[in-house]
Amino acid sequence: MSLRHAMLGLLADRPASGYDLMRTFETSLANVWPATQSQVYGELAKLTKDGLLEAVSEGPRGRKEYAITDGGLVELRRWLLEDEPRRVRSDALLRVFFLNRLTPVEAVAYLHGEAERAARQHQGLTEVERKVEWDDGPLSVNGRLALEYGLRFTAMREEWARWAAEEYRLARGRAAREVPAGAPSTGEAANAGQGTAGAGQEG
Amino acid sequence: MSLRHAMLGLLADRPASGYDLMRTFETSLANVWPATQSQVYGELAKLTKDGLLEAVSEGPRGRKEYAITDGGLVELRRWLLEDEPRRVRSDALLRVFFLNRLTPVEAVAYLHGEAERAARQHQGLTEVERKVEWDDGPLSVNGRLALEYGLRFTAMREEWARWAAEEYRLARGRAAREVPAGAPSTGEAANAGQGTAGAGQEG
DNA sequence: CCTTGACGTGTCAATATTGGAATGTAAGGT
DNA sequence: ACCTTACATTCCAATATTGACACGTCAAGG
Numbered sequence: 001m002s003l004r005h006a007m008l009g010l011l012a013d014r015p016a017s018g019y020d021l022m023r024t025f026e027t028s029l030a031n032v033w034p035a036t037q038s039q040v041y042g043e044l045a046k047l048t049k050d051g052l053l054e055a056v057s058e059g060p061r062g063r064k065e066y067a068i069t070d071g072g073l074v075e076l077r078r079w080l081l082e083d084e085p086r087r088v089r090s091d092a093l094l095r096v097f098f099l100n101r102l103t104p105v106e107a108v109a110y111l112h113g114e115a116e117r118a119a120r121q122h123q124g125l126t127e128v129e130r131k132v133e134w135d136d137g138p139l140s141v142n143g144r145l146a147l148e149y150g151l152r153f154t155a156m157r158e159e160w161a162r163w164a165a166e167e168y169r170l171a172r173g174r175a176a177r178e179v180p181a182g183a184p185s186t187g188e189a190a191n192a193g194q195g196t197a198g199a200g201q202e203g
Numbered sequence: 204m205s206l207r208h209a210m211l212g213l214l215a216d217r218p219a220s221g222y223d224l225m226r227t228f229e230t231s232l233a234n235v236w237p238a239t240q241s242q243v244y245g246e247l248a249k250l251t252k253d254g255l256l257e258a259v260s261e262g263p264r265g266r267k268e269y270a271i272t273d274g275g276l277v278e279l280r281r282w283l284l285e286d287e288p289r290r291v292r293s294d295a296l297l298r299v300f301f302l303n304r305l306t307p308v309e310a311v312a313y314l315h316g317e318a319e320r321a322a323r324q325h326q327g328l329t330e331v332e333r334k335v336e337w338d339d340g341p342l343s344v345n346g347r348l349a350l351e352y353g354l355r356f357t358a359m360r361e362e363w364a365r366w367a368a369e370e371y372r373l374a375r376g377r378a379a380r381e382v383p384a385g386a387p388s389t390g391e392a393a394n395a396g397q398g399t400a401g402a403g404q405e406g
Numbered sequence: 407c408c409t410t411g412a413c414g415t416g417t418c419a420a421t422a423t424t425g426g427a428a429t430g431t432a433a434g435g436t
Numbered sequence: 437a438c439c440t441t442a443c444a445t446t447c448c449a450a451t452a453t454t455g456a457c458a459c460g461t462c463a464a465g466g
Contacts, residue, residue, distance in 0.1 A: 009301035033297050035292045061414050061461045086294040087237045098212035099345040141374045142302040148394045156359045164348045171344045264431045
């Protein structure tokens, strides 16, 4: 239930309309907590019904501006302080688990693609950093922390993907030397047993 | 729609029952793609209806074993090769965006907590690594890649959280020196403007 | 005047996810 | 025999998320 808290967090800063919130979800929060229009407007109504928000003014085009209430601020703090972090889903890592379904060549290509994606994201973040520092004045403390997290995360992903691609290449070489010449290169050699990696608790 | 592909991936390795799959979702895949019983058994039925799986045998306690079909293997490959990576949600990072709603002391405590959590997870993964290498023989190539990803990710998160806590502490110190002595230490000083960090495209 | 684009809200159906309950079976130990 | 634990499936209601579609308004430029 974090869409709710994302919205409370944004409205804690200043009142805004659904449209305003949507723009934030499409930019700043796009890689943190994506949300669609239907969700935002729906949740706006729910939050108001629950007394965590109140509509404060009507603007030009039927625009409705919402502000957080005291109850909303309390709930926001409660979430920040008391709630357990959620379980994460990683589509990208899931694919890695099943990479043995591809030929080694395909797997290596996939990993290179991952490295590229991470590099592009990293590049995008450095541009955000530069632009924000110069044009829009200094970021807030937490803004900088979030940005730095993104920078480190994308850097880590790129390094890992490049390492993994090389690792895969080497494993493929080993496998090729272990089987008689002329054996099929379909990748079955690198396919011994489903790994049990990825444990460790989130709590 | 990746639950579907997680299940196809597992069944591509060997036939299994819903119960077998559940155990994997609770262990290996717990931090990659969590799933509940209701989801797994439901999806098993859907996948069978769609011809991507077939029930192959009935065991002791009403146990039903499923195997992947050729169509399922095709779909699995399609997903690995063609599908765009999904958008990610990060509850933890979302909180960072709104850390200015807490007092600096509380925010620093939160970041320390994050560091602890990451460290514990990292520790858990090193144990998995040790145990698997010694008891069960070498992991499959992709198993090792996934494990290494987890290791690097948790290490990065811990380092970031420790850095962020220190950064927050410093910012707090700066703010304290900029306001007259005796000013309230509620953290409002570090609260100027919502950052616009976190952009960059996932595709 | 007319068109285009940004602003702005609302609703709908389909699918995904959570969390729990109900039900029963086989195996192993005491 | 009895108990406990692991095995195993099925169903359900509530909530969250996706991806449209429909509707209407204001401002600016040609």
